[in-house]
Amino acid sequence: GENVEQHPSTLSVQEGDSAVIKCTYSDSASNYFPWYKQELGKRPQLIIDIRSNVGEKKDQRIAVTLNKTAKHFSLHITETQPEDSAVYFCAAHNAGNMLTFGGGTRLMVKP
Amino acid sequence: SAVISQKPSRDICQRGTSLTIQCQVDSQVTMMFWYRQQPGQSLTLIATANQGSEATYESGFVIDKFPISRPNLTFSTLTVSNMSPEDSSIYLCSVVVRGDLDEQYFGPGTRLTVT
Numbered sequence: 001g002e003n004v005e006q007h008p009s010t011l012s013v014q015e016g017d018s019a020v021i022k023c024t025y026s027d028s029a030s031n032y033f034p035w036y037k038q039e040l041g042k043r044p045q046l047i048i049d050i051r052s053n054v055g056e057k058k059d060q061r062i063a064v065t066l067n068k069t070a071k072h073f074s075l076h077i078t079e080t081q082p083e084d085s086a087v088y089f090c091a092a093h094n095a096g097n098m099l100t101f102g103g104g105t106r107l108m109v110k111p
Numbered sequence: 112s113a114v115i116s117q118k119p120s121r122d123i124c125q126r127g128t129s130l131t132i133q134c135q136v137d138s139q140v141t142m143m144f145w146y147r148q149q150p151g152q153s154l155t156l157i158a159t160a161n162q163g164s165e166a167t168y169e170s171g172f173v174i175d176k177f178p179i180s181r182p183n184l185t186f187s188t189l190t191v192s193n194m195s196p197e198d199s200s201i202y203l204c205s206v207v208v209r210g211d212l213d214e215q216y217f218g219p220g221t222r223l224t225v226t
Contacts, residue, residue: 032213043203043217044154089153093213097142099205101154 002027004092006102013080014110021105023090024072032093033066033073038104039086048075080109113138113208115218123224124194131190132221134204139184142207144215145177149200157202160187194225 003026013019025033031052036044050057050064050073057064061080066073077084090102114137124130134143143160158166158179166179181187191198204218 034213034215036217043219046214046216049214097207097213098156098159099144099215100156103153 002030002092002094002098002100004090004100004102006090006105008105009103010106010108012108012110015080015082017080019077019080019084019107019109021075021088021090021107022072023074023092023102024070025092025100026071027092027094028068028071030092030094033064034091034093034099035064035075036089036091037086038089044089077107080107082109082111085109112214112216113140113206115204115206115216117204117218117221119221120219121222121224123226126195126225128194129190129192130194130223131188132202132204134187134189134218136185136206136208139209140206141209143181143187144205145179145187145189146203146205146217147200148203148220154203157189160189160204191223194223196225199223199225 006023034049035047037047038044048059048062048064050066061078063076085108088105091099093099116135118133145157146154147157148154156169157172158168160166160179160181162181176192178190201220201222203220205215207215
């Protein structure tokens with residue numbers, strides 16, 4: 001089955017700096033890669049996703065990149081703000097409509 | 112997206128008892144899933160809830176422990192049976208909304224504590 005590795009497990013940045021979270025996956029058949037943000041005590045929220053026919057996607061301060069050959073994808077947050085502090089999860093989606101999640105990254109943005 | 116509700120939002124239960132969690136969606140969904148999130152951990156898929164038939168369970172999860180029902184397109188229940196403290200966790204339902212391709216949205220979760 002699919003295996004998703006996520007790094008780093010914790011990330012601390014200064015407000016205004018950029019943050020990058022990286023994930024690798026094992027199943028070359030995976031074709032959809034969402035990212036979720038989970039604030040303390042809240043549900044995971046879908047913030048951005050990318051499909052296997054696209055190499056990069058941007059939404060304001062958030063961007064995702066996908067390298068299918070290397071089987072890795074990344075989340076980039078620019079101009080970080082304190083409200084970006086949360087746990088971020090990557091996931092990979094295969095033909096069976098199953099999502100396999102990475103272990104999560106706790107992002108702390110220091111004012 | 113969709114409005115997803117879960118009941119109860121939290122509960123404290125005694126070991127050996129069972130708890131049924133309900134998930135209701137305000138629109139028709141193509142797929143419904145149940146996840147478990149242990150404290151400080153990632154999300155683990157328990158099973159896919161299939162309308163009108165038995166759920167499809169992931170490795171490590173069995174029907175006797177986690178019976179699931181899905182009588183229609185917008186409602187599902189997960190029962191945690193014969194609970195032990197190790198079952199203390201957050202249980203979340205997740206849906207793929209018809210017309211939204213692959214996007215999965217999560218319910219607010221049920222925080223279960225077993226004493």
